[in-house]
Amino acid sequence: QVQLKESGPGLVQPSQTLSLTCTVAGFSLTSYNVHWVRQPPGKGLEWMGVIWNTGGTRYNSALKSRLSISKDTSKSQVFLKMNSLQTEDTATYYCARGDLGPHFDYWGQGVMVTVSS
Amino acid sequence: DVVLTQSPATLSVTPGERISLSCRASESVDTYLHWYQQKPNESPRLLIKYASQSISGIPSRFSGSGSGTDFTLSINGVELEDLSIYYCQQGNSLPFTFGSGTKLEIK
Numbered sequence: 001q002v003q004l005k006e007s008g009p010g011l012v013q014p015s016q017t018l019s020l021t022c023t024v025a026g027f028s029l030t031s032y033n034v035h036w037v038r039q040p041p042g043k044g045l046e047w048m049g050v051i052w053n054t055g056g057t058r059y060n061s062a063l064k065s066r067l068s069i070s071k072d073t074s075k076s077q078v079f080l081k082m083n084s085l086q087t088e089d090t091a092t093y094y095c096a097r098g099d100l101g102p103h104f105d106y107w108g109q110g111v112m113v114t115v116s117s
Numbered sequence: 118d119v120v121l122t123q124s125p126a127t128l129s130v131t132p133g134e135r136i137s138l139s140c141r142a143s144e145s146v147d148t149y150l151h152w153y154q155q156k157p158n159e160s161p162r163l164l165i166k167y168a169s170q171s172i173s174g175i176p177s178r179f180s181g182s183g184s185g186t187d188f189t190l191s192i193n194g195v196e197l198e199d200l201s202i203y204y205c206q207q208g209n210s211l212p213f214t215f216g217s218g219t220k221l222e223i224k
Contacts (some may be wrong), residue, residue: 035213045153045161045204045215060212094160101167101208103151107160 002026004034004095004108011114012085018113022078022095029053029071033098034078036069038091039110046091050098051078085115119143119207121216129224130195138219140188140205149209152181152190155218156201164203165190195221 008020022034029051036048049059051069059067068081078095092112096104120143130136140150148168153161163172165181168188178193192199200223205216 037215044217045206047206047213047215050213058211062212096161099166101149101151102213103163103166103206103208104153104161105163105166105172107162110160 002097002106004097004106006093006095006108006111008093008111008113010112011116012089013117014086014115016085017081017083018085018089020080020093020095020111020113022080022108024076024078024095024097027097029073029076029078033102034071035096035098035102035104036080037094037096037104037107039094040088040091048080048093050102087115089113090115118212119146119210119214121205121207121214123203123205123216123219125219126217127220127222129222131224132195132197134195135191135193136195136221138190138192138203140183140190140216142186142188142207145185146207146209148184149207150181150183150188151206151208152179153204153206154199154201155204161204197223 003025033052035050057069071078092110094110095108097106099105122141124139150168152165155161169181180191182189202218202220204218
């Protein structure tokens, strides 16, 4: 059974770094890509970046200078780090499995992150 | 970046209606266009992949069509449980982008 679950702090102070973990089950990170997508409250979806099954990464250019995605295949975990957080980074952050296309066939439940002092 | 324009932004519907939602791309995305449904306080759910391919477990009243720049998601006989926001997403070129969504409301 494919599952993804995000975890991390619910509150981050402005200018600090956000660290999130996506723990997956039911598939291997060596076979599938994992994407990060975020959604500000009441707004639409924004693709942030991907870690390919090979370990390579690609980022949304709007976030590229602040964003880093990595993984630990043995632990079935994908990590997101984003620095210099501002209030506009307040959002629900999702990890999603990427299949060919790519389309996102399985999503985590999301983790709400608020950037506030 | 490929811009996806969804219309209408909001659609008021009567249960049982057949409806169509539009997604237009700023450049061709071939058939690398996928549709998602998002209910309040839930994660998005994949409805249609590659413009028209069905997904296991999704009711057959949902269908998709189109290629290139113009795409349509149709619901044949809207049900109350379909009241959601629908997003299109292109996977043809980086960065992958989403449309701004169409919200279905009860008339």
